[in-house]
Amino acid sequence: MSIDLNIISRKELKFVISDHDLLKFNRWLFSKKKIIPIFETRKINSIYYDEINLQSAIDNLSGIEERKKYRIRWYGDNDISKINFELKQKINQYSKKITLKTDFLLSEINIQNFFNLNSPFVNRYKELIIKLIKSKYLEPTLDISYSRSYYTYNDIRLTFDKNIKYKLLKTNEIREDMSNILEIKFHEKKIDLVKNLLNDFDFEISRNSKYLKGLYYFDIIDYF
Numbered sequence: 001m002s003i004d005l006n007i008i009s010r011k012e013l014k015f016v017i018s019d020h021d022l023l024k025f026n027r028w029l030f031s032k033k034k035i036i037p038i039f040e041t042r043k044i045n046s047i048y049y050d051e052i053n054l055q056s057a058i059d060n061l062s063g064i065e066e067r068k069k070y071r072i073r074w075y076g077d078n079d080i081s082k083i084n085f086e087l088k089q090k091i092n093q094y095s096k097k098i099t100l101k102t103d104f105l106l107s108e109i110n111i112q113n114f115f116n117l118n119s120p121f122v123n124r125y126k127e128l129i130i131k132l133i134k135s136k137y138l139e140p141t142l143d144i145s146y147s148r149s150y151y152t153y154n155d156i157r158l159t160f161d162k163n164i165k166y167k168l169l170k171t172n173e174i175r176e177d178m179s180n181i182l183e184i185k186f187h188e189k190k191i192d193l194v195k196n197l198l199n200d201f202d203f204e205i206s207r208n209s210k211y212l213k214g215l216y217y218f219d220i221i222d223y224f
Contacts, residue, residue, distance in 0.1 A: 003128065004101040012095045013194070014208040015182040017160075021203070022180070028201060029151075035158065039150040044161075046071045046086075046145070047111060047169070048211045049138035057215055061223070066091050069211055070138055072114065079107035085121070087132050095185075098132065100125065111140050111169075142214045143167035154193050157185040166214035175217040181208055 017025045029035060049070040050056045059067040069088040074081040083104050089096040104121060113119050115129070115138045122129050145165050151158040164177035182203075186194055216223035 003125065005128075006099040006101070007096065008099075009094055009096045010185050010187055011093055011191075013184040014206055015184075015201075015203045016206045016208055017180040017182055017203065019178060019180070024202065025180075025182070032153065032197070035151050035153045037150065038152050041147055041149045042075050043077060044073065044075060044146055044148050045143070046073045046210075047140050048142045048144065048214075049115065050141045051136055051138060054141070054215070054221070055136075057212060057221055060090070060209060060212055061221060069209075070133065071211075072109075072111075074106050079105065081106050083109065085125075085129075100128065114138075114140070140169050142211060143169055144210050144214055146210075153197055154190070155186075156190055156193060156197070159183045159185070164210065166210075166217055168214075168218045173218065175214070177213065177217075181210075 049072075056067070056069055060069065067090045071086050071088070072083050073086055074083045083102055083106055085100040085102065087098040089098070102121070102125075109121065110119065114121055115133065116122065143166075145163075145167075146161045147163045149160045149162075151160070159182070161181040161183070164179075164181070166175045166177065167173070168175075184194060184197075212221065212223050215221045
């Protein structure tokens, strides 16, 4: 069986853009003629998994040298979307994302039991999943959705996320995020280009994890 696995390692910078500052941000964006839109804006849906004691969240809050987040992701609003499994790993200043593209449709999976040893997903990719999550027992915690626009600038990737919503899966409560997130993703060799791009960018780099922010919105963790 062939496995469609993609691994990306890069640096990421994040900026929080309030609705109040959107006009200022758009002026900056449209002034950069070399920033080119790529792909169509699309809705991204992610379900984050964690251990019962939220060890992944704790590790990310503590800022330990190597920390991980586990999620499944799909695009759009329909049940026939194919899902991906993603492992997001932070190693010091670098982000490593391992994406396993699957043929499973959203309508075919059991979200609650997705990582159980007898689930169709784990049965198909058992060796890889055991290697990636080891013996962790993962449960779904948050459903996070947002609208993402994509741009490129000299092989530097920019994404802009808006309409961010968090759903606590234990209670089905929903919270809306009133801010927007700009992410700049690049390889180390592009650092000078990034500095040049941000030379007149009037926003501060921000620590921002949608997973941690969502847990904070439901009073589960202290984040800010």
